Amino acid sequence: MGRNLTIAAMVTVVLAGCSADTATSSTADGVTPSTASATSNPAPDGDTATVVTVSDGDSLVIVIDGERIEVRLAGINAPEADECHGDASRTMLEQAVGTGTVVLRPVTGEDDVDQFGRLLRNVWVDGTWVNEQLVADGAALALQTGTPDEDALVAAENHAWTARVGMWDPAACGEFPPGVVVSDVNYDPPGADDENAAAEFTLLGNDGDEAVDISGWIVRDESSLHRYTFPGGTVLAPGDGLRLHSGCGDDGGLDLYWCADGAVWSNGGDTVLLQTPTGTVASRYKYGGSF
Numbered sequence: 001m002g003r004n005l006t007i008a009a010m011v012t013v014v015l016a017g018c019s020a021d022t023a024t025s026s027t028a029d030g031v032t033p034s035t036a037s038a039t040s041n042p043a044p045d046g047d048t049a050t051v052v053t054v055s056d057g058d059s060l061v062i063v064i065d066g067e068r069i070e071v072r073l074a075g076i077n078a079p080e081a082d083e084c085h086g087d088a089s090r091t092m093l094e095q096a097v098g099t100g101t102v103v104l105r106p107v108t109g110e111d112d113v114d115q116f117g118r119l120l121r122n123v124w125v126d127g128t129w130v131n132e133q134l135v136a137d138g139a140a141l142a143l144q145t146g147t148p149d150e151d152a153l154v155a156a157e158n159h160a161w162t163a164r165v166g167m168w169d170p171a172a173c174g175e176f177p178p179g180v181v182v183s184d185v186n187y188d189p190p191g192a193d194d195e196n197a198a199a200e201f202t203l204l205g206n207d208g209d210e211a212v213d214i215s216g217w218i219v220r221d222e223s224s225l226h227r228y229t230f231p232g233g234t235v236l237a238p239g240d241g242l243r244l245h246s247g248c249g250d251d252g253g254l255d256l257y258w259c260a261d262g263a264v265w266s267n268g269g270d271t272v273l274l275q276t277p278t279g280t281v282a283s284r285y286k287y288g289g290s291f
Contacts, residue, residue, distance in 0.1 A: 046105035057089025078140035084173035084279025138166015144269035179208020182285035193263035198247030205241035222271035
């Protein structure tokens with residue numbers, strides 16, 4: 001039997017820019033055409049490299065002075081190959097860099113390599129900042145890293161979200177019933193974050209006209225390291241809402257518990273994505289940082 005989770009007059013569920021009125025469909029090959037101009041200037045100083053292959057939507061293999069090196073594009077995160085829009089994002093990066101020459105620049109305030117040993121770099125091609133172009137075209141989202149590049153990347157993501165292109169297309173991997181949105185995040189409750197994870201929560205609500213079964217839907221952060229899947233029987237009627245607590249507890253009534261390994265949401269800024277079981281982004285909530 002479905003479980004109807006109701007919070008009477010709990011929250012006004014408003015998410016600026018969540019309307020799909022301006023949605024744009026992808027082309028036949030699954031690649032969304034460019035909708036915004038990325039930063040285009042004379043090529044900056046940096047390391048000149050030759051592209052060998054594109055691994056996925058935010059990483060590639062290059063050769064510098066005869067050495068093959070894997071590069072992760074800094075400040076962005078694209079869907080994985082097995083996720084919604086993953087193949088399209090990889091194709092968009094392939095089209096952006098081609099098989100020619102790119103210029104790599106380190107990022108001020110960013111580590112030189114990521115946790116997998118890949119170089120973290122801004123990538124430029126013919127004066128175009130590829131990292132930003134991918135975000136503007138909906139091939140990736142902007143990470144809130146606190147670097148000087150954050151403002152430009154977040155602005156590009158806001159554009160792509162408003163236009164609903166690429167990974168933000170409401171029909172990217174199957175359409176979904178409208179109404180359910182992420183409306184707020186209590187990301188910094190009192191006390192030490194990891195010791196009070198149950199007090200950290202994500203607020204969802206249904207501002208539509210029909211009940212929506214969100215069984216199997218996913219909540220995740222911008223890094224995609226944290227993911228929660230709603231259990232079977234989770235139904236939101238019009239006006240209903242629920243709190244998804246990051247810590248452990250007993251599900252019931254108004255509240256569900258993620259039971260994550262510590263706090264989920266970054267105090268410095270993060271992005272909450274609500275996705276259908278097939279991966280289409282139904283709602284996006286960005287807070288903190290440059291947003």
